[in-house]
Amino acid sequence: MNLLIAVPFVVPLLGAAVALLLRRAPRAQRVSSAVTLAVVVAGAVLLLKATASGAVVATQAGGWAAPLGISLVVDPLAALLLLVSSVVLLLVLLYAVGQDISGLSRAMPQVFHPIYLVLTAGVCLSFIAGDLFNLFVGFEIMLTASYALITQALTRERVRASMIYTVVGLTSSILFLTGISLVYALTGTVNLADAADKLGAAPAGLRMVLALLFLVVFGIKAAVVPMHFWLPDSYPVAITRISAIFAALLTKVAVYAIIRTQTLLFGRDDVSVVMLWIAIATMVVGILGALVQDDINRIMSFVLVSHIGFMIFGLALNTVAGIAGVLIYLVHHIVVQATLFLVNGLVRQYVGHTSLRSIRGLTAVSPVLALFFFLPALSLAGLPPMSGFIAKVALFQAGAQAGGWLVWTALGAGVLTSLLTLMAIFRVWIRAFWGTPLPDMLEARAELRRGPDVAGRRIMAVTTGAMVGVGLTVTVAAGPLAELAFTAAADLLDGGAYIEAVMEEGPS
Amino acid sequence: MSTPGLLLVVTVAVLYSGGFYLLLQRSLMRVVLGIIMLGHAANLSLMLTDEAITLPPLLGGPDGAISDPLPQAMALTAIVITFGVTTFLLALAYRVWLGDDNDEVPDDLEDRRIGRLREPEDSS
Helix, strand or coil: CHHHHHHHHHHHHHHHHHHHHCCCCHHHHHHHHHHHHHHHHHHHHHHHHHHCCCCCEEEEECCCCCCCCEEEEECHHHHHHHHHHHHHHHHHHHHHHHHHHCCCCCCCHHHHHHHHHHHHHHHHHHHHECEHHHHHHHHHHHHHHHHHHHCCCCCHHHHHHHHHHHHHHHHHHHHHHHHHHHHHHHHCCCEHHHHHHHHHCCCHHHHHHHHHHHHHHHHHHHCCCCCCCCHHHHCCCCCHHHHHHHHHHHHHHHHHHHHHHHHHHHCCCCCHHHHHHHHHHHHHHHHHHHHCCCEHHHHHHHHHHHHHHHHHHHHHHCCHHHHHHHHHHHHHHHHHHHHHHHHHHHHHHHHCCCEHHHCCCHHHHCHHHHHHHHHHHHHHHCCCCCHHHHHHHHHHHHHHHHCCHHHHHHHHHHHHHHHHHHHHHHHHHHHHHCCCCCHHHHHHHHHHHHCCCHHHHHHHHHHHHHHHHHHHHHHHCHHHHHHHHHHHHHHHHHCHHHHHHHHHCCCC | CCHHHHHHHHHHHHHHHHHHHHHCCCEHHHHHHHHHHHHHHHHHHHHHCCCCCCCCECCCCCCCCCECHHHHHHHHHHHHHHHHHHHHHHHHHHHHHHHHCCCECCCCHHHHHHHHHHHHHHHC
16 A cells, blocks of 8 residues: 555656657557556556545655655545546547647657656656655656646747746745745644644744745646736647646646645635635636637636636635535546647647637537537536536535625626636637638548548547546546545545544554 | 854845846846746755754764754755756747847737737727
């Protein structure tokens, strides 16, 4: 059991090394990367099985006992996110393989595969890290890999986008480091479980300042308003597979870090009011931004910003129901965002871009593609019976239970945002998918069917379909998922099991 | 607090404020310099967490007292990370300079588009 915890971090790193060695044998490289990620998925399944009942498993790397050693911890929340993330990572990798086979992509696969696996390792380490400094290291591994990925297939536009992205990422990392040094100065430890105990005894004012600092640090990475400006400028510019994985995972890892630090370290009501205001601003500003864009990728990026607000809202409630709602929302959103960005990549095949101005009648060109867009889009807008609806109902119920005028305002903002999301989605639907297709789109379709690269395109379409399928699975499995989310949320708010598991796990 | 400690506090304060000032400039070179200063500030503030900062780690001072090695280990890791990413940032700034022949951060595209939307009304 103890070794299993390290699997999601160690295996992708080894896989990256293998992929680097295999850079001259593209086929072997593709197989080895896919196998690596499949192993991570299997490890995540086993971890979820071990923690589904609410148990927390921990191990100490290097055999030093808790506050001194490096703790790796998996609780139901981490296990759930590990599983969803690794499934999405695997599917996006297969999509990228399809793209490479079809020769569509200008990204260099021999560079892409190793960095992608390093990104996987960073994401997984962020989920399993049991102390602040390793959380920082996990973030840095993930971010450094993402800096390298976003500069793939460089054009002038991408240089500018990646510059913004890198500077913003680096700034938040430095603030994170500052936060760590303050926590260490105050408590003499960076171990999350240990610091949770010791911060409880710290003066309330100091705790509040630290809570706010960490909210800013992760808020920048999670793109909450007013720290969201960099996201719509950098994500849509990157190539499809990369913007898909960024939109699905990177902001969510930051949301995970917010959940972890605000529940475990600072707990209860330290910054709840601030978070509610941030949630309202994020929901409304994000969705208004989405309504005025005319590029599908940019619309999706703004919707992403806006829906981060829902998660912050649930977290601000600080109740089991609220946090359970956030977890359901996280799972749903990771899958749906990735799917939509992949679909946009497929759209780009027909028209070469994703600007709404010159796309029409995609339904007639490719009915399957329309279906691939329609299902996750409905889920995103939160129409019943899709997973987005279930997640929102969970959040709104939690809000109604909590009560208070500010919570009701946030609920109102949430309903408004849902309606406006629907409007944004239908705007895309009507302008891009409805009507008679443009002649050159039909030509493009004929060419696509004839071309020598059909096999690769098929893989792309199938993986996108599989992603849609995962989204539907989330909907169908809503019952068990909700059960798991409530277990995880109860664990998070209690904190006792986590602290106990880490502190009592002796040298292994 | 001892004199070296106070000196460090002042240094960290100067580095943070200078770093953020430079970060807000338009020239990418200055932004990179700002990031470097901020990185130093964060690393030094890690060192500041230890009160016995003047003592050597592990080997011990006159009466065997040592400084806390943990912040130093963390600072070492952090230095490597900031150094690596700064190098990457420099390479990117160079690419921007190659493409544009200057290293000014360009205007926001959306901002300019919105500006253009308003212009016809102004002229009519």
